Amino acid sequence: MTLSDAVTLRELGLRALARAGVPARxxxxxxxxxxxxxxxxxxxxxxLRLERIIRRIExxxxxxxxxxxxxxLGPAFLTVDGGNGLGPVVxxxxxxxxASRADETGIAVAAIRNSxxxxxLGWYAERMAGKGFTIIALSTxxxxxxxxxxxxxxxxxxxxxxxxxxxxxPFMMDMATSVVSMGxxxxxxxxxxxxxxxxxxxxxxxxxxxxxxxxxxSIAPFGQxxxxxxxxxxxxLVASLAGAALGRDIRGTLDDIEVCNxxxxxxxxxxxxxxLQAYLADIRATEQADGSGGVLIPGERGRACRxxxxxxxxxxxxxxxxxLHILAGAEAAAWRISGGV
Amino acid sequence: MTLSDAVTLRELGLRALARAGVPARxxxxxxxxxxxxxxxxxxxxxxLRLERIIRRIExxxxxxxxxxxxxxLGPAFLTVDGGNGLGPVVxxxxxxxxASRADETGIAVAAIRNSxxxxxLGWYAERMAGKGFTIIALSTxxxxxxxxxxxxxxxxxxxxxxxxxxxxxPFMMDMATSVVSMGxxxxxxxxxxxxxxxxxxxxxxxxxxxxxxxxxxSIAPFGQxxxxxxxxxxxxLVASLAGAALGRDIRGTLDDIEVCNxxxxxxxxxxxxxxLQAYLADIRATEQADGSGGVLIPGERGRACRxxxxxxxxxxxxxxxxxLHILAGAEAAAWRISGGV
Numbered sequence: 097m098t099l100s101d102a103v104t105l106r107e108l109g110l111r112a113l114a115r116a117g118v119p120a121r122x123x124x125x126x127x128x129x130x131x132x133x134x135x136x137x138x139x140x141x142x143x144l145r146l147e148r149i150i151r152r153i154e155x156x157x158x159x160x161x162x163x164x165x166x167x168x169l170g171p172a173f174l175t176v177d178g179g180n181g182l183g184p185v186v187x188x189x190x191x192x193x194x195a196s197r198a199d200e201t202g203i204a205v206a207a208i209r210n211s212x213x214x215x216x217l218g219w220y221a222e223r224m225a226g227k228g229f230t231i232i233a234l235s236t237x238x239x240x241x242x243x244x245x246x247x248x249x250x251x252x253x254x255x256x257x258x259x260x261x262x263x264x265x266p267f268m269m270d271m272a273t274s275v276v277s278m279g280x281x282x283x284x285x286x287x288x289x290x291x292x293x294x295x296x297x298x299x300x301x302x303x304x305x306x307x308x309x310x311x312x313x314s315i316a317p318f319g320q321x322x323x324x325x326x327x328x329x330x331x332x333l334v335a336s337l338a339g340a341a342l343g344r345d346i347r348g349t350l351d352d353i354e355v356c357n358x359x360x361x362x363x364x365x366x367x368x369x370x371x372l373q374a375y376l377a378d379i380r381a382t383e384q385a386d387g388s389g390g391v392l393i394p395g396e397r398g399r400a401c402r403x404x405x406x407x408x409x410x411x412x413x414x415x416x417x418x419x420l421h422i423l424a425g426a427e428a429a430a431w432r433i434s435g436g437v
Numbered sequence: 438m439t440l441s442d443a444v445t446l447r448e449l450g451l452r453a454l455a456r457a458g459v460p461a462r463x464x465x466x467x468x469x470x471x472x473x474x475x476x477x478x479x480x481x482x483x484x485l486r487l488e489r490i491i492r493r494i495e496x497x498x499x500x501x502x503x504x505x506x507x508x509x510l511g512p513a514f515l516t517v518d519g520g521n522g523l524g525p526v527v528x529x530x531x532x533x534x535x536a537s538r539a540d541e542t543g544i545a546v547a548a549i550r551n552s553x554x555x556x557x558l559g560w561y562a563e564r565m566a567g568k569g570f571t572i573i574a575l576s577t578x579x580x581x582x583x584x585x586x587x588x589x590x591x592x593x594x595x596x597x598x599x600x601x602x603x604x605x606x607p608f609m610m611d612m613a614t615s616v617v618s619m620g621x622x623x624x625x626x627x628x629x630x631x632x633x634x635x636x637x638x639x640x641x642x643x644x645x646x647x648x649x650x651x652x653x654x655s656i657a658p659f660g661q662x663x664x665x666x667x668x669x670x671x672x673x674l675v676a677s678l679a680g681a682a683l684g685r686d687i688r689g690t691l692d693d694i695e696v697c698n699x700x701x702x703x704x705x706x707x708x709x710x711x712x713l714q715a716y717l718a719d720i721r722a723t724e725q726a727d728g729s730g731g732v733l734i735p736g737e738r739g740r741a742c743r744x745x746x747x748x749x750x751x752x753x754x755x756x757x758x759x760x761l762h763i764l765a766g767a768e769a770a771a772w773r774i775s776g777g778v
Contacts, residue, residue: 168543169543169707170539170541170542170543170544170707171512171513171541171542171543172512172513172542172543172544172545173542173543173544173706173707198511200511200512201511201512201513201514201542202509202510202511202512202513202514202545202546203511203513203514203544203545203546203704204513204543204544205543205544205706230674230677230678232573232704242723242726243720243723243732244729244732244733245725245726245729245730245731245732245733246720246723246724246725246726246729246732247723247724247725247726248723248724250719250720250723251720256667258670258674260670260673260674260677261677262673267670267673269666269667269669269670271663271666271667275660297726301724301726302727303726318660318661318663318664319616319659319660319661319663319664320659320660321733322612322659322660322664323659323660323663324735325610325612325735326597326610326612328610328720328734328735329599329601329608329610329735332601332603332608332713332716333571333599333601335711335713335716336571336601336602336708336709336711336713337571337706337709339709339711342713342716343716343719343720344719363544363573363704365514365546365678366510366511366514367677368677368678368680370676370677370680372673372676372677372683375673375676375683375684378591378684378685379584379587379591379669379684382583382584382587382588382589382591383587383588383589383642384586384587384588385583385586385587385588385638385642385644386643388585388586388587389586390586391584391585391586391587392585392586392662393669394665394666394669394670
């Protein structure tokens with residue numbers, strides 16, 4: 097681990113994207129998203145992703161100049177052809193348009209196809225809730241999750257994020273509909289730690305706790321049949337509204353060479369002036385069960401982590417730190433001097 | 438168990454509501470909802486509920502004439518004051534208005550307060566998807582679910598239903614965000630069968646498999662921390678948009694005397710003409726895991742059950758069958774003659 101600071105990481109990330117030809121404004125959007133994941137303690141959605149983005153630009157499957165083409169199917173239904181643009185660039189343009197419309201109509205939906213990995217959905221949810229909108233954000237991905245009762249992956253990890261204004265800090269929850277992420281499976285494989293029973297199947301569809309075997313297999317939906325129902329519903333809803341691909345046909349968030357054909361859907365609702373703080377305080381104060389780690393409000397641990405890391409520094413895996421310097425064209429000496437902790 | 442038929446059950450239900458002074462059209466809506474739950478094999482949301490509805494009418498906390506008062510906060514944001522009307526009567530009027538608007542705008546939301554128990558959300562989701570709309574339906578309820586890691590109930594069982602047109606039969610999923618329903622806890626208590634570990638806490642917040650103890654305690658969210666995050670998000674979203682009560686302040690779906698202050702939210706989206714049938718067929722055909730009960734598409738078991746029961750009869754618990762006759766003012770002889778199976 098190297099302890100860096102957010103300003104340095106942002107600068108390195110921007111230099112890396114500038115070298116790849118990304119316009120400065122788009123590079124800022126992309127790096128701010130990845131950096132927020134680092135700050136919140138979600139490195140699987142952080143700067144680790146930068147190399148893939150740059151490879152995809154080099155390979156011509158990301159058009160880093162595109163913000164997407166907007167077409168309104170109705171006054172409150174925006175469809176976006178992302179034109180293979182950077183995920184957060186296309187998403188932010190869509191969100192700004194949808195929010196502006198929701199301000200007039202009360203609600204608007206943006207459905208995006210032909211865009212790239214949208215990253216941590218919570219970033220969008222928190223931003224929109226901070227502006228006074230309630231938001232439901234959905235995104236699909238490569239099939240990594242098996243239907244409940246089945247042997248192989250047919251459904252994406254299909255996350256949902258919900259942001260709600262509360263009268264204080266916005267409420268934000270963000271979760272995949274898989275029991276764990278493929279990133280966590282890879283992390284267990286890397287550390288040679290067994291998986292928890294029930295997390296994964298191997299390539300033949302047999303339950304496994306061997307992370308290496310699971311990498312070629314599939315992940316369970318969270319919460320058994322219910323999480324499966326939810327993940328499948330999101331797969332269908334996003335494909336239907338966005339015109340995106342489905343299931344095993346989805347490509348382009350886990351590789352360097354395929355055009356990305358998943359979809360994103362954002363439902364943006366004009367927020368009501370409701371103070372939800374007292375209820376959230378009651379939940380925080382609920383007596384905790386024996387052996388539990390306390391009663392948490394979703395999103396708050398990440399927010400506390402971010403505050404801490406903005407003050408005290410951001411731990412970055414050595415591999416990521418080194419790669420970031422190489423991508424930025426920074427002197428090898430630079431990252432050696434920045435030093436390890 | 439008594440084996441009845443849908444026509445007889447509907448007739449008895451309508452007579453019972455007519456005796457309670459419910460206008461014929463509203464009685465049909467209410468009974469069709471309860472009957473659909475019986476047909477789908479969800480008796481906890483079926484005719485069992487009729488007595489409570491009638492008691493609530495008698496006690497003046499349901500106004501069976503109200504269809505709710507509509508106020509548009511924007512062209513696509515409908516707020517409904519239910520005026521203490523019957524849940525499905527107020528919900529259907531709101532849905533019809535929202536769907537008609539979504540046809541023009543692409544999306545509309547209806548947020549309902551001061552209405553009564555909305556019943557099985559899947560009924561609405563399937564109906565709207567059958568008309569070509571994609572729908573997300575949410576409803577809150579009395580606090581029965583403990584936050585993950587906490588000792589007592591602070592959150593409703595907060596179900597979600599999603600309906601999506603597919604080019605064939607609509608996709609419909611409908612689930613509570615609790616691991617089981619309170620109805621299931623009561624059913625286990627009635628049958629003196631222990632609960633599964635992890636389902637419930639007793640009144641002191643200790644894990645229990647004793648269904649009687651759990652009735653005074655709380656139910657776990659499904660899928661641990663993730664289901665908690667989802668249930669809490671729905672609680673906040675519905676309260677915020679509908680102006681409904683929160684957490685332990687919610688009353689009126691489990692008692693005969695309190696004005697009901699939960700909320701319902703329906704997001705209705707103009708459906709896109711996307712054929713999702715091939716993907717659903719692939720999922721149905723996925724090889725099943727060892728020991729699994731097969732790979733099911735959410736909603737399809739209930740639909741098959743309905744087809745079967747419409748042909749071959751509806752099994753009704755003797756208590757419910759008897760009560761239905763009493764409420765309908767039917768001769769005791771009538772239900773004896775209809776006979777048991």
